[in-house]
Amino acid sequence: MQKYWGVILALVFIISCKEEKVPEVKKNFNKITPIKDPIVTHFGFNWGEFNVQLDTLKYGDSFGELMLQHKVDYPKIYKVSEEFKDTFDVRKIRVGKPYVILKSKDTTEKAEVFIYENDAINYTVVDFRDSVTAYRGRKKVRYVEREASGVIESSLSEAILEQGIDYNVTNSLSEIYAWTIDFFRLQKGDKFKVIYKEKFINDTVYAGAEPIEAAYFEHNGRPIYAFAYENDSLKNIIDYFDDEANNLRRTFLRAPVKFSRISSRYNLKRRIRYYGYKLRPHKGTDYAAPIGTPILATADGTVTESTRRGGNGKYVKIRHNGTYSTQYLHMKNRKVKKGEFVRQGDVIGWIGMTGNTGGPHVCYRFWKNGRQVDPLKEELPLAEPLPEPLRPDYFAHINPKKDQLDCIVYPEKIEEEDLLTLNEDNGAK
Structure with missing residues (x-):
């Protein structure tokens, strides 16, 4: 046994000696090694x-x-x-x-x-x-997934800005739900949740937000999910569908302008004091907005009129199919010509005050089977649904996102009394 202990002690000594042996450092205080500039x-x-x-x-x-x-x-x-x-x-x-x-x-x-x-x-x-x-x-871009949510108190844009979310997300949400939600009639207490990615250049410089991947909007107590989906059979076009694979698009946009307000609705029983309260039906829907605001074609179609006439001022009329036509009045300028084919969302002109008008707006008129009707009360036809063969893949794609949306919590509202108490507490500290 003593023999083995001797060997072990010898090894420990050798190892410890190796650790304690410090190589001699040649010191030369007169020699200065220049530091190279980093390569930028x-x-x-x-x-x-x-x-x-x-x-x-x-x-x-x-x-x-x-x-x-x-x-x-x-x-x-x-x-x-x-x-x-x-x-x-x-x-x-x-x-x-x-x-x-x-x-x-x-x-x-x-x-x-x-x-x-x-x-x-x-x-x-x-x-x-x-x-x-x-x-x-x-440039090298890093993508960071972000979740956000909010509760409407006054407007969608304010609710989004309060959460420090990119303002472009407001625009994206309004486009996704443009066919299913009337953003001119949002209610206090409406809620939303979104999942999207933010872009950063060189890991630090913010470069905007990517398109929304999944969203949830609760309007008037009605929940509406939206999931981005792309498939080869859809010709590589990203579209948004709900949790039952229904297309959120309609063949018509709800309004011909973004972020405007309705100043006068379709009303066949309208009477105006200026005209002695005589019956003067209003067969259009007026959207007030600043002069120069773009006016959008609400659906694909062919321009049948692009002219100026009487009280209509400068206007454009579009035939969408054998059933529907639309007209856009009081334009400052028109961008399209008769016979031109336009796509849904294309700019066809700009808000103005030509013709009989008391302020800048576009009067939007809607024809169904040759008769003017109220577009806000029409059950507009759906866009092409998701084909049955694609649905299993679609549901497999959205299920994790749906679970993720359901787990997002809404920001807690700080009541005015709580805010005063919080400020008093901070002051005491």
């Missing part, structure tokens, strides 16, 4: 290799003039404008867009690379070194 790369280029100029396009700027000012040869500029139109159309650069010019570090400071930022994420590079090349790039 943007858009795939080492900025340390260039003189960098960052700017934004101003009124009157053109790609050709900018490059000539920075000593790029005209043949190269011409080559970009003629041979790379699909990648970079020099005629479509816009005032206010940021750009970067990477210039040579010699005395000429000649532009070697031009980078145009199409938006916060996408950019286009024109490389003048050697032979001219142009290509598109995309």
Whole structure:
């Protein structure tokens, strides 16, 4: 036994000696090792290799003039404008867009690379070194899933902003439910929940919100789910369906403008004091909005009239099929011409005050089988439903999202008395 203990002690001694042995460090206080500057790369280029100029396009700027000012040869500029139109159309650069010019570090400071930022994420590079090349790039983007909810006190936009949610989510929600919810008649206590992704460039710079993946809206006590779904048989178009696979779209939008208000409803028994209370039926629905607000086609169709006439002012009329037609009155300007085919949601003109009108609005008129009717009381036809063969895949896709929506809690409302108490407590501290 003593023999083994001796071996063990010997090993411990050897190991401990190895640990305690410190290599000799040669000290030279006169020698200074320079610290190299970190390599800074943007858009795939080492900025340390260039003189960098960052700017934004101003009124009157053109790609050709900018490059000539920075000593790029005209043949190269011409080559970009003629041979790379699909990648970079020099005629479509816009005032206010940021750009970067990477210039040579010699005395000429000649532009070697031009980078145009199409938006916060996408950019286009024109490389003048050697032979001219142009290509598109995309910044590194991180996607973060976010859940949000709210209770309507006054308006949808206020409820969303109170939660610190991107304002574009308001627009997305209104578009998803545009056919099923009358946003001009939201009730106090209506609720919503959403699941979507936020984008961040280089992990820190916020770059907006992605389309909503799933939503829940409770309007007048009626719950309506919405789930984004894309399938090859739907021609790669993302559409929104409810929890029973019903399409949320209708063939008609509820209103021809976004975020407006109804100033006068369809009323066949209307009497106006100015006209001595004589019966003057109003066969349209007026949507008040600032002058210049876009007016949208509420459904696909062909423009049958685009003109100006009497009290109607400038207007557009669209035939959607053998049953339905719509008309949009009092426009400031019209964007479409007779015979033109338009899609649902296309801008066909702008709010104005032409014709007989006391304020800026669009009078929206709706025909069914040649007779004017109230569109807000019509049971508008549904869009094409989800085909039966796709439903098993659809339900498998939405079930986890539905469970996730159901688990989202609404923000607690702080009553005025509670807020006063909270402020008093904070003051005492």
